[in-house]
Amino acid sequence: xxxxxxxxxxxxxxxxxxxxxxxxxxxxxxxxxxxxxxxxxxxxxxxxxxxxxxxxxxxxxxxxxxxxxxxxxxxxxxxxxxxxxxxxxxxxxxxxxxxxxxxxxxxxxxxxxxxxxxxxxxxxxxxxxxxxxxxxxxxxxxxxxxxxxxxxxxxxxxxxxxxxxxxxxxxxxxxxxxxxxxxxxxxxxxxxxxxxxxxxxxxxxxxxxxxxxxxxxxxxxxxxxxxxxxxxxxxxxxxxxxxxxxxxxxxxxxxxxxxxxxxxxxxxxxxxxxxxxxxxxxxxxxxxxxxxxxxxxxxxxxxxxxxxxxxxxxxxxxxxxxxxxxxxxxxxxxxxxxxxxxxxxxxxxxxxxxxxxxxxxxxxxxxxxxxxxxxxxxxxxxxxxxxxxxxxxxxxxxxxxxxxxxxxxxxxxxxxxxxxxxxxxxxxxxxxxxxxxxxxxxxxxxxxxxxxxxxxxxxxxxxxxxxxxxxxxxxxxxxxxxxxxxxxxxxxxxxxxxxxxxxxxxxxxxxxxxxxxxxxxxxxxxxxxxxxxxxxxxxxxxxxxxxxxxxxxxxxxxxxxxxxxxxxxxxxxxxxxxxxxxxxxxxxxxxxxxxxxxxxxxxxxxxxxxxxxxxxxxxxxxxxxxxxxxxxxxxxxxxxxxxxxxxxxxxxxxxxxxxxxxxxxxxxxxxxxxxxxxxxxxxxxxxxxxxxxxxxxxxxxxxxxxxxxxxxx
Numbered sequence: 001x002x003x004x005x006x007x008x009x010x011x012x013x014x015x016x017x018x019x020x021x022x023x024x025x026x027x028x029x030x031x032x033x034x035x036x037x038x039x040x041x042x043x044x045x046x047x048x049x050x051x052x053x054x055x056x057x058x059x060x061x062x063x064x065x066x067x068x069x070x071x072x073x074x075x076x077x078x079x080x081x082x083x084x085x086x087x088x089x090x091x092x093x094x095x096x097x098x099x100x101x102x103x104x105x106x107x108x109x110x111x112x113x114x115x116x117x118x119x120x121x122x123x124x125x126x127x128x129x130x131x132x133x134x135x136x137x138x139x140x141x142x143x144x145x146x147x148x149x150x151x152x153x154x155x156x157x158x159x160x161x162x163x164x165x166x167x168x169x170x171x172x173x174x175x176x177x178x179x180x181x182x183x184x185x186x187x188x189x190x191x192x193x194x195x196x197x198x199x200x201x202x203x204x205x206x207x208x209x210x211x212x213x214x215x216x217x218x219x220x221x222x223x224x225x226x227x228x229x230x231x232x233x234x235x236x237x238x239x240x241x242x243x244x245x246x247x248x249x250x251x252x253x254x255x256x257x258x259x260x261x262x263x264x265x266x267x268x269x270x271x272x273x274x275x276x277x278x279x280x281x282x283x284x285x286x287x288x289x290x291x292x293x294x295x296x297x298x299x300x301x302x303x304x305x306x307x308x309x310x311x312x313x314x315x316x317x318x319x320x321x322x323x324x325x326x327x328x329x330x331x332x333x334x335x336x337x338x339x340x341x342x343x344x345x346x347x348x349x350x351x352x353x354x355x356x357x358x359x360x361x362x363x364x365x366x367x368x369x370x371x372x373x374x375x376x377x378x379x380x381x382x383x384x385x386x387x388x389x390x391x392x393x394x395x396x397x398x399x400x401x402x403x404x405x406x407x408x409x410x411x412x413x414x415x416x417x418x419x420x421x422x423x424x425x426x427x428x429x430x431x432x433x434x435x436x437x438x439x440x441x442x443x444x445x446x447x448x449x450x451x452x453x454x455x456x457x458x459x460x461x462x463x464x465x466x467x468x469x470x471x472x473x474x475x476x477x478x479x480x481x482x483x484x485x486x487x488x489x490x491x492x493x494x495x496x497x498x499x500x501x502x503x504x505x506x507x508x509x510x511x512x513x514x515x516x517x518x519x520x521x522x523x524x525x526x527x528x529x530x531x532x533x534x535x536x537x538x539x540x541x542x543x544x545x546x547x548x549x550x551x552x553x554x555x556x557x558x559x560x561x562x563x564x565x566x567x568x569x570x571x572x573x574x575x576x577x578x579x580x581x582x583x584x585x586x587x588x589x590x591x592x593x594x595x596x597x598x599x600x601x602x603x604x605x606x607x608x609x610x611x612x613x614x615x616x617x618x619x620x621x622x623x624x625x626x627x628x629x630x631x632x633x634x635x636x637x638x639x640x641x642x643x644x645x646x647x648x649x650x651x652x653x654x655x656x657x658x659x660x661x662x663x664x665x666x667x668x669x670x671x672x673x674x675x676x677x678x679x680x681x682x683x684x685x686x687x688x689x690x691x692x693x694x695x696x697x698x699x700x701x702x703x704x705x706x707x708x709x710x711x712x713x
Contacts, residue, residue: 033203033218035059035187037083044082044089046169048139048160055091058082063189065204067211069477069485070438073200075165077117077191083223088172090133092117094191096165101194102137103555105586105625108152108677111135111142113555115194117168120212122186123179123223124267127369128342130212131177135159137166140628145713147178147269147340149305153710154679175233176713178267180342183224188217194554197485197515207404208438215373215403235261235709245698259302261709268341268348273303275334285691286637286669287617290543290567290574290596290644293461299327300691303336303353310340310349311365314378314397315409317432317445318469318494324395325382326459330361345369359386361457375400383417384456391417393455395428407434415455425452439475444468451499465496465504487514498532506530509544519554523547533568535647540566543574555588556580568646570600570613586626592619598644615641615665630676635690638668667694680706 037059044054058080066073075095082089094117101115114136121131130146139159145151153176159168179185189202190211201211203218237259244252257275264270285297299305304327312323333353340349350364363382369375376399383392393415401407411430420426432445451464473490490511498504509527529541542565549559558579565572573596580590594617602610619637626632643663645653653662671688682704689696 035061035081035218035220036222037081037088037220039222040082040084040089043084043087043171044169046089046156046158046171048158048167048169050080050091050093050167050169054082055080058089058091061189061202063191063200063202065201067190067199067201067204067208067438068197069479070206074196074198075193075200077189077200079119079189079202081220086174088121088174090119090170090172092135092168092189092191094137094165094167096193098193098195100137100161100166101554102140103582104136104140105138105628106631107141107628109142109631111140112553113194114138114140115192117191118189119170119172120186120188120190120217121177121220122214122217123177123182124342125180125182125184125186126214126373127345127347128180128267129178130214132212133157133170133172135168135170137161137168139168141170145177146309147307148713149308150302150711151713152677153713176710178342180266181224183222185220185223186214186217187220188212195519196517197553206438209436233709234263235259235711235713236707237704237711238707239702239704241700241702243698243700245696245700249696249698264339265341265343268339268343271303271306271336271338271340271351273333273336286639286693287594289576289594290572294459296326296459297328301327301332303333303338303351304330307338307340307349307351310347310367311363311380313365313367314380314395314411315399315407315432315434316411316430317434317443318447318471318492320447320461320465321428321449321453321459321463324380324393324455324458325363326457329457329459331355331359333361345371357386359384361385363457374402382455382457389418389456391415391419391456393458401434405436408432409434414450415453415458419454420452425450428453439477441471441473443471445470447496462505464498466498467494467496469494481517483517485515485517487512492527502532503530503538504532519551521547521549521552523549533647537647539568539646541568542566543572545574547576556582567598567644569603570598570645572599572644573597583622584624587622587624590619590621590623592617596641596644598642600645613642613644613663615639615643629678630674633671633673635669635671635688637690639693640666665693669693670695680710682706682711 038057040054040057045052061079061081063077063079064073075097078093080091104111104114111134116134116136118132118134122128132144133141133155134143135141135157137159139157141155141157143151143153153173155173155176156171157168159166188211191200199211203216205216208216239257242254255275260272262270299308308327311325314322314324316322330353333355335354336351338349338351345368347367348365352360352362354360361384366379368377378397380395381392395411395413397409397411399407399409409432411428414427416423416426427450429448430445432443435442446468448466449463453463454460470493471490473488475486475488477486478484493508494505496505507527507529509525511523511525514522524546526544530538531541532538543563544565545561545563547559547561549557551557552559561576563574576594578592580588583589596615598613600611600613602608617639622634624632641664645663658664669688669690669692671690674685676683684702686700
């Protein structure tokens with residue numbers, strides 16, 4: 001109780017400090033960030049220089065604000081804009097006295113580890129799709145679409161370096177973006193500097209929560225003549241695949257499949273996948289990090305990632321059982337059909353995934369935002385149908401607030417079907433308040449989840465909880481030249497009872513993160529957590545400790561962490577170690593070694609001796625970027641040992657712990673992937689699958705050709 005009162009006091013203190021300081025460091029009221037695009041009859045040279053006289057006629061913009069430290073930018077960045085009937089041309093002139101960070105050589109991958117410049121575009125205004133196009137000082141490029149997470153059109157970026165910085169020139173085709181024909185687009189630019197942790201931007205406002213908060217971005221006028229139509233073409237992606245594999249990997253086989261996209265309107269499309277294939281090697285998501293709740297994994301299957309941005313756009317504070325729709329729970333379908341798009345103030349999407357044995361998983365969502373973007377209505381429905389199972393979940397949320405520092409939301413709905421014996425047992429309700437600025441947040445909420453809420457296509461964390469939560473945080477910034485650049489303090493409190501009135505979950509954690517100029521980060525946590533386990537026993541889960549990392553936002557991060565505390569019927573120590581080495585100018589080697597050391601309690605009344613459970617994860621990953629269109633990845637991983645116990649185990653596990661039934665694992669995985677993309681063609685040569693616990697003994701060669709529109713457009 002003393003700790004609870006202290007945590008509440010800390011929350012209120014942080015909130016008062018942060019909100020009282022909100023107006024101190026904010027910029028003065030900005031001017032109207034609006035520019036008219038300059039037009040050209042021919043394309044300027046895209047060569048990493050401004051030597052072409054056409055650039056002298058371009059619209060000129062300057063990034064003058066440091067978003068991260070909320071002060072004028074310490075380095076100048078000039079931007080130049082031109083447009084003709086088919087393309088938008090952008091040039092960045094970035095002056096930089098600090099060392100330049102540029103390590104990524106392969107296009108269509110994250111540039112978060114490098115210095116980078118970005119242009120953000122909303123061709124349909126605030127409620128339309130967001131796009132950004134980014135490039136690093138090598139000219140390596142990446143892109144994003146709010147419609148499709150596989151967005152990867154061809155566009156051009158060329159960079160040159162100089163003694164005082166770098167220049168990037170770009171050509172962006174208009175027809176890879178979706179617009180409704182309006183003449184005024186929303187527009188933003190930003191630039192990141194890794195050595196100092198700064199982010200410069202053009203349009204800014206003190207209430208921003210990110211540089212691309214659309215309500216605070218600028219305006220680009222005169223685009224009707226320059227763009228023509230931004231309605232994309234139909235797309236047909238055909239793939240052929242051959243596999244040589246063992247019987248356990250479905251043997252030797254060959255197959256053909258298709259990915260189809262048909263525009264319905266300028267801002268809506270129909271999608272279909274016929275016999276989809278998921279043979280691409282993706283990021284290794286295996287972990288031994290102990291948790292009392294369900295693990296959440298990233299969706300990697302193309303049919304589901306294609307429209308995933310439309311679902312799960314809900315407010316939630318101290319979220320549980322979210323995302324509501326969790327597509328990794330859906331078995332791989334044989335066929336998939338989907339519709340998604342934007343119409344006026346509404347966003348909508350739906351899919352139907354048809355699997356084996358008569359199973360069908362479908363979902364629909366609608367988001368309506370008022371013209372002033374102050375009020376949002378969000379509706380989500382998803383269901384699972386198969387022999388012996390019929391389940392439907394419906395969630396509704398209304399959010400009311402302003403753009404600057406306040407919103408409230410109410411969420412209601414629940415699950416009905418085979419596993420819910422009464423409507424009152426499958427309900428889901430939540431109410432929350434958000435008070436915030438760029439650096440401060442105060443987020444109380446009340447949660448009410450029924451004991452039988454557990455959708456088959458949802459992420460089940462915990463059910464039968466009723467009670468309040470509170471999260472508060474504040475970031476304190478120093479000058480970019482200070483050794484300690486910033487430190488963030490946060491406090492989290494949760495207190496839930498179940499339907500019988502017993503304590504189900506309670507915790508209070510304090511977290512402190514310190515960022516330094518030398519790219520070292522220290523994160524520390526302290527607190528407690530009580531959880532009523534599924535077998536009716538209450539247990540403490542108090543994993544507290546510290547993590548020290550270096551270069552976490554670069555391509556060569558290193559970190560070590562140590563956590564200690566109670567974990568169910570024992571005492572757990574967890575250590576993680578990770579380092580990434582640049583072994584060649586284009587190659588990196590990542591090494592990881594994690595271990596858990598769990599000492600269970602002796603329970604004489606049950607004749608259960610104390611047991612030490614130790615588990616190791618060892619991982620090595622080598623990646624090599626041949627050029628802008630080709631890359632190789634090789635992964636090795638082993639998990640060995642017995643996982644920590646959470647529930648009180650049977651006596652046999654204490655006496656004979658080396659078995660899979662008692663959490664013992666001895667598995668190794670080897671995976672190799674080569675990817676090359678040229679023009680409208682993609683080639684994958686793959687051995688294994690890093691998302692499997694053990695090696696999948698199969699060699700796969702896949703070739704894809706895109707007809708019509710480009711990949712992800």
